[in-house]
Amino acid sequence: MAKPNGISKQELIQYAKQCLVEKGTEKFTLRAVADTAGVTQGTIYYHFRTKEQLLLGIVEDNCETSWQEISKSNTYVLKQAIASAKSRCSYDSFFHQLFILITAASFKNDKIRYQLSEIIQAENQALSENLLKIWSESPVKGVSMDTWGIMFNAMVDGLAMQALLQKDFPVEKVYQELEQVIGVLTSFGKKEAIE
Amino acid sequence: MAKPNGISKQELIQYAKQCLVEKGTEKFTLRAVADTAGVTQGTIYYHFRTKEQLLLGIVEDNCETSWQEISKSNTYVLKQAIASAKSRCSYDSFFHQLFILITAASFKNDKIRYQLSEIIQAENQALSENLLKIWSESPVKGVSMDTWGIMFNAMVDGLAMQALLQKDFPVEKVYQELEQVIGVLTSFGKKEAIE
Amino acid sequence: MAKPNGISKQELIQYAKQCLVEKGTEKFTLRAVADTAGVTQGTIYYHFRTKEQLLLGIVEDNCETSWQEISKSNTYVLKQAIASAKSRCSYDSFFHQLFILITAASFKNDKIRYQLSEIIQAENQALSENLLKIWSESPVKGVSMDTWGIMFNAMVDGLAMQALLQKDFPVEKVYQELEQVIGVLTSFGKKEAIE
Amino acid sequence: MAKPNGISKQELIQYAKQCLVEKGTEKFTLRAVADTAGVTQGTIYYHFRTKEQLLLGIVEDNCETSWQEISKSNTYVLKQAIASAKSRCSYDSFFHQLFILITAASFKNDKIRYQLSEIIQAENQALSENLLKIWSESPVKGVSMDTWGIMFNAMVDGLAMQALLQKDFPVEKVYQELEQVIGVLTSFGKKEAIE
DNA sequence: TATGAATGAGGTTTCATTCAT
DNA sequence: GATGAATGAAACCTCATTCAT
Incomplete structure (x- = not known):
């Protein structure tokens, strides 16, 4: 249960991208992103105010x-x-x-x-x-x-x-x-x- | 309370198409399709066994x-x-x-x-x-x-x-x-x- | 599509029994019974007023x-x-x-x-x-x-x-x-x- | 609207048992369990991934x-x-x-x-x-x-x-x-x- | 007699989001 | 900063039941 604390926005975006392609639009959930990144959903909300912000992050990236x-x-x-x-x-x-x-x-x-x-x-x-x-x-x-x-x-x-x-x-x-x-x-x- | 409106699979597909484009993938719900078509969700399930089947119907069409x-x-x-x-x-x-x-x-x-x-x-x-x-x-x-x-x-x-x-x-x-x-x-x- | 018309109560009960054991209580639906018996749900309702009546029929049998x-x-x-x-x-x-x-x-x-x-x-x-x-x-x-x-x-x-x-x-x-x-x-x- | 009531898996199982016997298999719904336990259905799903898991929890208990x-x-x-x-x-x-x-x-x-x-x-x-x-x-x-x-x-x-x-x-x-x-x-x- | 289209209530499940800690 | 328990709305889906035909 090593917690690699201090995950960055950038890293989250990478995990999110991975998720998006692995699971498809339909199953692209914050839970899935969190699991992929090894953090909790709360953590995502610390970095992105909403799911849309995360998606936007992906696009910007x-x-x-x-x-x-x-x-x-x-x-x-x-x-x-x-x-x-x-x-x-x-x-x-x-x-x-x-x-x-x-x-x-x-x-x-x-x-x-x-x-x-x-x-x-x-x-x-x-x-x-x-x-x-x-x-x-x-x-x-x-x-x-x-x-x-x-x-x-x-x-x-x-x-x-x-x-x-x-x-x-x-x-x-x-x-x-x-x-x-x-x-x-x-x-x-x-x-x-x-x- | 069965009212035989006589809606056909074809009609449902048309309504579904309309919904899909009007609402986008995310909001393409069976409730929306049902409402658009003026039937209940159950009716959709009478004609298509799952949502996926309906989508397939659209593609086939x-x-x-x-x-x-x-x-x-x-x-x-x-x-x-x-x-x-x-x-x-x-x-x-x-x-x-x-x-x-x-x-x-x-x-x-x-x-x-x-x-x-x-x-x-x-x-x-x-x-x-x-x-x-x-x-x-x-x-x-x-x-x-x-x-x-x-x-x-x-x-x-x-x-x-x-x-x-x-x-x-x-x-x-x-x-x-x-x-x-x-x-x-x-x-x-x-x-x-x-x- | 041969329709062996004139299904009897007794036959329905036999099909229902089969269904009950094949599908279990949870999936023991009238649809399933109808499918097993090769009739429509309406037909079951012609012979039994409710699902409970059918179950009772099984027990009586x-x-x-x-x-x-x-x-x-x-x-x-x-x-x-x-x-x-x-x-x-x-x-x-x-x-x-x-x-x-x-x-x-x-x-x-x-x-x-x-x-x-x-x-x-x-x-x-x-x-x-x-x-x-x-x-x-x-x-x-x-x-x-x-x-x-x-x-x-x-x-x-x-x-x-x-x-x-x-x-x-x-x-x-x-x-x-x-x-x-x-x-x-x-x-x-x-x-x-x-x- | 997250209220940390602090309900435990164990407690949920107890409530579920109660429900199961009070209502019977047929009416053993997650809504009923949730109501009995005074939580929302979502809460149950936080603790058990499916209804079946809950049932299994009861059995294990x-x-x-x-x-x-x-x-x-x-x-x-x-x-x-x-x-x-x-x-x-x-x-x-x-x-x-x-x-x-x-x-x-x-x-x-x-x-x-x-x-x-x-x-x-x-x-x-x-x-x-x-x-x-x-x-x-x-x-x-x-x-x-x-x-x-x-x-x-x-x-x-x-x-x-x-x-x-x-x-x-x-x-x-x-x-x-x-x-x-x-x-x-x-x-x-x-x-x-x-x- | 029998059908099949349709219903509607209610089931399980998902998920973005919140918040106390 | 970060967590995780909890929420509640809404999604998909099921099914006993009805009724015109």
Whole structure:
């Protein structure tokens, strides 16, 4: 019964994340979080005024994580981003399950919903900038770089969602062919914008 | 006190759908469904053995709806599909909210999860066939028509998710530019497959 | 979906008995009985005004069965009765489970309780008479034949209850030794009553 | 609104026992227990994870009570045990009603069933030892002391069950005559074992 | 005669939240 | 700071019973 006293907000959030994915939205109870963290429910209430505050904490944390990754990936190139996306594209993806679960919860919580949109827009922006690095300009006339970022991000999330549902989703094949498409677009971009 | 109102399973499912989107996963209670439908909770249990069965009923219903639309869209062309996707791409989209909610629920229910994957694969397939009609062959060498279907569907869902979260998501702009991209790909496909 | 119309009260009681033992008091619902009998709940209400009436029907039926066996066993001798008791002395004994279940229910239903007592007294009486046949008079002075009947019946039920609870209850051994005891008492009875 | 009344598991079990006998299996609801104990239903669930656990708690409690009595009775003699059994042999016996109710419940719960069998076997054992004290050896050849314990216990339970059902069961008479029988057996035992 | 849709009261259970310690 | 006993509202679910057909 060793009591590792002094649990931090941050730690609680990590445990809560774990719980959320392990138990799903339905069974995501404060009791479960407390058990996972090895503390009592009272302790959670010492750190978060309500359950909603805890959920918000999770989202904020994800937000920060995302920002860090994005700023990192700014220094790398697109390949890195794709590799990362591919690795998260699976039936058991913690990351995307969490995202879907929070998205589902966000429909009834405007604050969370807004934060999620901020995260996504930052991702879109970062992707757009990365694409610019390898394309220098949009390979298709009339399609802005912003839109390429949006579409790229949408594609990655959309594929992830399919993989999340379909056990034998052909991740390898699809990502390989997706890179093919990007390659072709890149080669056009380098020649001239296509009308 | 039995009043044979004559409510059908189908009607209950419709009311349940309405409830699910109006109240969100968290507040999607059988009492709420019962109230919405104007029956007692017992009545729901007469038609569905558990809440989960009701949820499954909703999914199955969506499945059938999807199938019908897909078989319809086979006779139409891709433009139709895009228009439909665009119309569903909004901050308040009942359709996509329901989908996300069910997806979230599916993580803890393999049966639902499997059914969802079936729906998606059917959509992918239908899209692939429609693309073939206007492309006759894949515009990018090494990218199978199946993959085009998958990617197209992923894109549509990904965009919808963004629109769901971001109030001022530029639906018009993005879809217009997406069509631009498709147009370009089509023109390539008509010349020759690109290496 | 062949509907064997015209189910009788008697048949319903048999199905109800089966249900009671298969599902236990707790899950002994009219729905379960109806399902077992292949009819609807309404049908049960056609034959029995309430659930209690059905339970009473079961008890009455058992009563009649008992009477029949008792009057039969009057013609046979004690050995028969013992063999029958032994065969019913097991971990899975339908007969005794039913008896315990009904006894439990009887605590809140005086009518049932009274009927059960009538059954038992009849059994006691029959046993007493059978003992008289082989003993001609009580082998122990001061112990009436009525009491022997009561004690014998109590012993049989008590052993059955133990067997009902204990998986490896040594039925064979105990009954063999019980017969030994009876044998000894009999031999005394034949010599002279013991003081 | 948390009022630390400080109700203990033990107390809850006592209240539950009271409820069980007062209301019978059918009406043995957690609401009733909560009301009797003066707490809310939630409180019960704080102490017992399910209703079944509470029932198990009752059984375990009875188990311990039995053990205590048994170990006590080891120091006393058989007369004590008989007197105790007789006092519990009545139409309203809390003790035996509880036992029957739990036995009925045990048919659907192997854990409870097993515990009951353990209690009974301990009783059998204790009785056998006590009989040995006054008999020194089995008064009937071929009948082991273990079996005497089993039979004695069965007799006591069987008589109790009859008394439970029959309002005017002749407790006094039967127990007096039962002691007579034991006396006779004892006197044999002292002479020599009977063949 | 029998059915099956519907009811409503009440059961067990869960859970965010409170508060004395 | 942290705990854990307690709450109470509300969730899911069951079931005897009713009644139009």
